[in-house]
Amino acid sequence: MDSTVANEPSLEVKAFEVRKLHFDNAIQYYAPGLKRFETSEFKQSNPEIFQSISVTGSACALNCDHCDKKIIEPMIPVNNKEGLFELCRKLKEKGTETVLVSGGSMKNGQVPFMKHIEDIKRVREELGMKIMMHTGVVDEAMAKGLKDAGVDGVALDIIGAQETIKDVYHMDASVEDFDQSMKLLTDYGLSIRPHIILGLHFGKFLGEYAALDLIKKYNIGALILVILVPMHDTPMQNEKPPSTEEVETFFQKARIAMPDTKILIGCARPGGEYKEIVDKAAIDAGLNGIAYPAEGIIEYSRTKGLNPEFYEHACSCGVDI
Amino acid sequence: MTIEINKYKLRTDLFYDPENHYWIAINKGVAKIGLSPLVQETSGSFVAIQFNKEKDVFARKESIGSLEAEKHVSHMKAPLSGKVIAKNEAVIENPRLLNTDSYGEGWLVEIELSDEENEMKYLLQDEEEIKIWFENEIKKHEEKGWIAQ
Numbered sequence: 001m002d003s004t005v006a007n008e009p010s011l012e013v014k015a016f017e018v019r020k021l022h023f024d025n026a027i028q029y030y031a032p033g034l035k036r037f038e039t040s041e042f043k044q045s046n047p048e049i050f051q052s053i054s055v056t057g058s059a060c061a062l063n064c065d066h067c068d069k070k071i072i073e074p075m076i077p078v079n080n081k082e083g084l085f086e087l088c089r090k091l092k093e094k095g096t097e098t099v100l101v102s103g104g105s106m107k108n109g110q111v112p113f114m115k116h117i118e119d120i121k122r123v124r125e126e127l128g129m130k131i132m133m134h135t136g137v138v139d140e141a142m143a144k145g146l147k148d149a150g151v152d153g154v155a156l157d158i159i160g161a162q163e164t165i166k167d168v169y170h171m172d173a174s175v176e177d178f179d180q181s182m183k184l185l186t187d188y189g190l191s192i193r194p195h196i197i198l199g200l201h202f203g204k205f206l207g208e209y210a211a212l213d214l215i216k217k218y219n220i221g222a223l224i225l226v227i228l229v230p231m232h233d234t235p236m237q238n239e240k241p242p243s244t245e246e247v248e249t250f251f252q253k254a255r256i257a258m259p260d261t262k263i264l265i266g267c268a269r270p271g272g273e274y275k276e277i278v279d280k281a282a283i284d285a286g287l288n289g290i291a292y293p294a295e296g297i298i299e300y301s302r303t304k305g306l307n308p309e310f311y312e313h314a315c316s317c318g319v320d321i
Numbered sequence: 322m323t324i325e326i327n328k329y330k331l332r333t334d335l336f337y338d339p340e341n342h343y344w345i346a347i348n349k350g351v352a353k354i355g356l357s358p359l360v361q362e363t364s365g366s367f368v369a370i371q372f373n374k375e376k377d378v379f380a381r382k383e384s385i386g387s388l389e390a391e392k393h394v395s396h397m398k399a400p401l402s403g404k405v406i407a408k409n410e411a412v413i414e415n416p417r418l419l420n421t422d423s424y425g426e427g428w429l430v431e432i433e434l435s436d437e438e439n440e441m442k443y444l445l446q447d448e449e450e451i452k453i454w455f456e457n458e459i460k461k462h463e464e465k466g467w468i469a470q
Contacts, residue, residue, distance in 0.1 A: 035391075035392050035393055035394055036392065036393045036394070036395065037393075037394045037395070038394070038395045038396060039387065039395075039396055040384050040396055047465075074365075074391075074392060229368070231366075231391075232366045232417060270368070270369070271368045271369025271389035271394075272368075272369030272371050272389065273371065274369075275369070276371075295371070295387050295396065
C-alpha cells in the first residue's frame with residue numbers, strides 16, 4: 001500500500017484544520033422567532049426580535065414541489081392598504097429589531113418587492129430596524145434599489161441544476177440567471193447570504209456542487225446550507241431527505257472550498273436523529289454556526305474546543321448585521 | 322366526557338398539566354400522557370420526537386426527550402416523577418399522530434409514578450378548573466400571535 005495515501009488525513013480532519021486556520025473558536029447558535037425554541041441548552045428569550053414578512057401574503061406563482069407555499073404561509077402578510085412601513089412600525093413597538101422581507105415568487109423567480117422599496121428604505125432610516133431581504137432572482141433595477149434602500153443583507157437560494165429549476169421550481173429561469181443575480185448583487189456592494197438546499201431534487205443531490213462552484217466565485221457575507229424537509233401536504237411529502245453521509249461530505253467539501261467564508265446551517269433540515277447526526281457533522285466539518293441546534297450539540301461543540309455564542313436572529317442575519 | 326371551548330374539543334375525564342399542556346390518564350399508578358389540543362394547533366405539524374436514551378427514571382420537570390414541529394421545538398418535561406415504562410413507537414414513527422389523534426393513537430409515554438400522592442396537586446381535574454385554565458391559555462396564545470384570531 002502507498003504509505004502517502006494511507007497517511008492522508010480524512011476530509012473531516014482537513015475541514016476542521018481549515019476552520020482552525022481561518023477562524024477563532026467562536027461558534028454561533030441561532031433561534032429566530034420563526035419557531036418557538038427551547039432545549040435544555042438554549043432557550044429563546046423573545047420570539048419577537050426577529051420577524052418574517054411576506055410581500056405577497058400566501059401567494060406564490062411557482063408552487064415548488066418541496067414547499068407548495070408552506071414556507072410563506074406563517075409569515076406576516078403585508079396589508080397593501082396599510083403598507084410595509086406601518087407594519088414594521090407596529091412590529092417595532094412589540095420589540096422586533098430585524099425583519100426578513102420575503103414573499104412568493106413570480107414565474108421568473110423574482111420576489112415582487114420593488115413596489116415596497118421606498119418603505120424598505122424608510123424602515124431602515126426612520127425606524128432603525130435591520131432588514132434582510134429574501135429576493136429570489138434579481139435584475140439590475142432590483143440590485144440598485146436594494147443598495148439605495150440600505151438593506152443589511154440579501155438571501156437567495158442558488159440552484160445549480162437546470163433540471164431542478166424546471167422540475168422542482170417550475171420556474172422560467174436558468175442557472176445563469178442565478179449567476180447573474182450574484183454578480184449584480186456583488187457589483188452593487190450588497191452583503192449576500194446565498195442558500196443551498198441539499199437534496200432539493202426530490203431528496204437527491206444534483207446541482208449542489210455546481211451551486212457551490214457558482215457561489216465561491218463571489219465575495220459573500222455567509223453561505224447558508226439547509227437540507228430538504230419533505231413537508232406534509234406537499235408533492236415531496238413521501239420523498240426521503242438526502243443521506244446523512246452525503247450531507248456530511250458536502251459540509252466538509254464546502255468548508256475546504258470556501259476556507260475563509262462563514263458557513264452556517266440554516267433553519268430547515270429534518271428533525272430527530274437525522275438532525276443530531278448532521279449537526280454533529282457540521283461541528284466536525286468546522287462550520288461556523290447552526291440554527292435551532294439539536295439537543296446536546298452545544299456541549300459537543302465545547303468538547304471540540306469551541307466557544308458558543310447565542311443569537312435570536314436568523315442565521316443569515318447573524319453575520320455582520 | 323368532552324367539552325368544546327372555541328373550536329377545541331377537550332376531554333374532561335382526564336387530568337391536565339397546566340404548565341406543559343399535557344393530558345394525563347392515571348390508572349393503577351401508571352400515567353399515560355399526551356398533548357393538549359392547543360399545543361397541536363400552535364405547533365403546526367409534528368415532524369420528530371426523540372426520547373432521552375441515557376436513562377428512564379425522571380424527576381418531575383426533568384427532560385424526557387424533545388419534540389419538534391413546524392413552528393415549535395421544545396423538550397418534554399416530565400409532568401410527574403417516575404419511570405418511563407412505555408414509549409409510543411407509532412408516534413415515533415409517525416409524529417403527525419400527535420396532530421391527528423392526540424387523545425388516541427397519538428399518546429406519548431407511560432410513566433410508572435413514584436410520588437403520586439404528593440404530585441397530584443400540580444394537575445387539574447375539576448371540569449370548571451380545566452375550562453377556566455384552557456380559556457385563559459387560548460387568550461394568552463392569541464395575544465402572542467400563536468393562533469389565528
